[in-house]
Amino acid sequence: MKASTPSDAIVATGQNALALGFSGNLGNIDAYISAVNRLPMLTQEEEVSLARRWRESNDLAAAQGLVLSHLRLVVSIARGYLGYGLPHADLIQEGNIGLMKAVKRFDPDQGVxxxxxxxxxxxxxxxxxxxxxxRLVKVATTKAQRKLFFNLRSHKEGLDSMTPAQVDALAKTLNVKREEVIEMETRLSGRDIALESPTDDEDDKFSPIAYLSSESSEPSKVLEAQRFDRLQSEGLETALEKLDPRSRRIVEARWLANDDGSGATLHELADEFGVSAERIRQIEAVALKKMKGSLASYV
Structure with missing residues (x-):
C-alpha cells in the first residue's frame, strides 16, 4: 500500500474545505492562522509534480494544493504590513489573491x-x-513614490523629521530625487481629518464641517438661486409681453420703475390715463393675476 504524502493531504484538503487543518470556526483570524500553519509543506519534487499537473492538465486540485501549502507564507508577509493600521485579515485576503495569480503563472521548469x-x-x-x-487621498501614484512609501518609515530614525543628510542618503539609496523624499515625508507626516465630529457635544462647533461648509453652495440653495434669477429675467419679461400696453405700463410704473419699490401712485396713473384711481387699481389687479399665471411655469 502506497504511503500518503503531504501533497496528497493538501489536494485532499482542496477537495474538502473542512478537511486537514480547516476544521472548526474559521471566522476568527487567529483560528485561520492556526489552521494554515498546520497545513503540510511540499518538497521540491511534490511542488514540481503539482505545478506540471496544473499547467499541462488544468488540474484544479493540483492548483489548490499549491495554494494551500503556501498560505502560511501570505500570513507571514502580511504580518510585516500591520504598521499601516489596516486589518490583518484584509491584508491576508489580498495576499491570497496575489498567491493565486502566482500559482497561475508559475513555471516549474525554471528551477525556482x-x-x-x-x-x-x-x-x-x-x-x-x-x-x-x-488614506482617502492617494499618497503614491508613480513608481518612485511607491518605492518611497514602503521604504521611508524603515529609514527614518524616530518620529522627528529627516535631516538634509538623511534625505540625501535615502535619495541616493533608492535612486530618487531628494525633492521626492521630502514630499513623501510631508505626506506621511499628515493625518486624515474627519469633517464631522464623532460626537454630538460641543466639539461639533470646532469640527471642519462647521467652518468649511457654505450655505450658498448647498444644492437646494443653488437651485433656488437659479430659479430666482430665471424668474427675474426670462420669466418676468415673458409675463410682461402677454399684457396689453396700458396694463404693462401700469405694472412697470407701479412695481418695476425703482429698485426700492417706490413706484407711481394710483392717482398719478389715473391722471395719466384720464380714468379714476379705482379703475387703475382694477386694471393692475387683473394684470398681476395674469402675470402670476404666466410665471407659474418658472417656479
Whole structure:
C-alpha cells in the first residue's frame, strides 16, 4: 500500500474545505492562522509534480494544493504590513489573491521554488491594497513614490523629521530625487481629518464641517438661486409681453420703475390715463393675476 504524502493531504484538503487543518470556526483570524500553519509543506519534487499537473492538465486540485501549502507564507508577509493600521485579515485576503495569480503563472521548469516566485505577487497585491485604503487621498501614484512609501518609515530614525543628510542618503539609496523624499515625508507626516465630529457635544462647533461648509453652495440653495434669477429675467419679461400696453405700463410704473419699490401712485396713473384711481387699481389687479399665471411655469 502506497504511503500518503503531504501533497496528497493538501489536494485532499482542496477537495474538502473542512478537511486537514480547516476544521472548526474559521471566522476568527487567529483560528485561520492556526489552521494554515498546520497545513503540510511540499518538497521540491511534490511542488514540481503539482505545478506540471496544473499547467499541462488544468488540474484544479493540483492548483489548490499549491495554494494551500503556501498560505502560511501570505500570513507571514502580511504580518510585516500591520504598521499601516489596516486589518490583518484584509491584508491576508489580498495576499491570497496575489498567491493565486502566482500559482497561475508559475513555471516549474525554471528551477525556482514557488515560495520565491510568489513573494513578488503577494507583496504587489498588498501594496496595491495599502495604497488604495491607507488614506482617502492617494499618497503614491508613480513608481518612485511607491518605492518611497514602503521604504521611508524603515529609514527614518524616530518620529522627528529627516535631516538634509538623511534625505540625501535615502535619495541616493533608492535612486530618487531628494525633492521626492521630502514630499513623501510631508505626506506621511499628515493625518486624515474627519469633517464631522464623532460626537454630538460641543466639539461639533470646532469640527471642519462647521467652518468649511457654505450655505450658498448647498444644492437646494443653488437651485433656488437659479430659479430666482430665471424668474427675474426670462420669466418676468415673458409675463410682461402677454399684457396689453396700458396694463404693462401700469405694472412697470407701479412695481418695476425703482429698485426700492417706490413706484407711481394710483392717482398719478389715473391722471395719466384720464380714468379714476379705482379703475387703475382694477386694471393692475387683473394684470398681476395674469402675470402670476404666466410665471407659474418658472417656479
Amino acid at each position: 521554488r514557488l515560495v520565491s516566485y510568489a513573494m513578488h505577487w503577494i507583496k504587489a497585491e498588498m501594496h496595491e491594497y495599502i495604497l488604495k485604503n491607507w
